[in-house]
Amino acid sequence: MSKRAVILVVDDEVSNIELLSAALEDDHEICFATSGEEALELARSVLPDLILLDVLMPGMDGYAVCQQIKADALLADVPVIFTTALGEQEAEVKGLELGAVDYVAKPISPVIVRARVRNHIEMKRMRDQLAELAVTDALTGLGNRRRLEQALQQEAGRLARSTADLSIIMLDIDFFKQFNDTYGHIAGDRCIIMVAATLNRAVRRAADLAARYGGEEFACVLPNTSHEEAMAIAHNIRDRVLALSIPHEGSTAAPYVTVSVGVATATCAPGIDPVSWIKAADDQLYQAKARGRNNVEGRVFLEAEMRNTWSEAA
Missing domain, CATH: 3.40.50.2300 (Response regulator)
Structure with missing residues (x-):
């Protein structure tokens, strides 16, 4: 009905x-x-x-x-x-x-x-x-990058009126090029679909959004979500992907497919460009990769940092 x-x-x-x-x-x-x-x-x-x-x-x-x-x-x-x-x-x-x-x-x-x-x-x-x-990714059924940017713009504006927290998760499938080289692109697509389904199950609230950012990279928009809550979701995603036990001979992180995850949380305020959250979460994702992959890194960003993050991104 x-x-x-x-x-x-x-x-x-x-x-x-x-x-x-x-x-x-x-x-x-x-x-x-x-x-x-x-x-x-x-x-x-x-x-x-x-x-x-x-x-x-x-x-x-x-x-x-x-x-x-x-x-x-x-x-x-x-x-x-x-x-x-x-x-x-x-x-x-x-x-x-x-x-x-x-x-x-x-x-x-x-x-x-x-x-x-x-x-x-x-x-x-x-x-x-x-x-x-x-705004839907054809392979996974998740939102695509355009949908992610729309949701981020909308939520950042809405939450700025009440100075509430917004958390963003960025994650990447570790050594995905090697996975494709070893198992082929059909298996690579299947791997992306399985990771996307896992991500969708881990992000449950109606206001939350899971999206395919591009290639093997995914993102989650989590409105009204504290850093502790966002980190718990990020660790849950990492654990769920590892539990899929998808063989990955080309990975040095684990014998199975893993993800690296970056988390950024900040209080919304007027004038902060929503792109700042993506840049901040992407920086944390880079840290997770630099520390061995199959890892979660994240932190809380101050308002001044978010404004500087956007200035650097621009």
């Missing part, structure tokens, strides 16, 4: 909210806001699948709300349908130019609003499916 879409209804008249909710609640989850400011805060919290937005509201009107929604990377892809009693063509054109996908005229016709919402929800689901394919 498919998940019910979440509709955010924004209107300063409670009677309009009740009418729209009655028309849509059988098929969708409904949340509502009675002002533009409340709508933006709620939208960032629940990430709705569609927003029904009144044009004429006191304070911040619907046009201003739509403009801010489309300027927010987190919300830009959410379709907005304006609800308005305005019948002027100029008003409709203005809304469409700001990024709205449709208009519903007041007084509301339940049949029409249901049909239009259904059509736009279906189109959004199709776009989401295509977007998911674009």
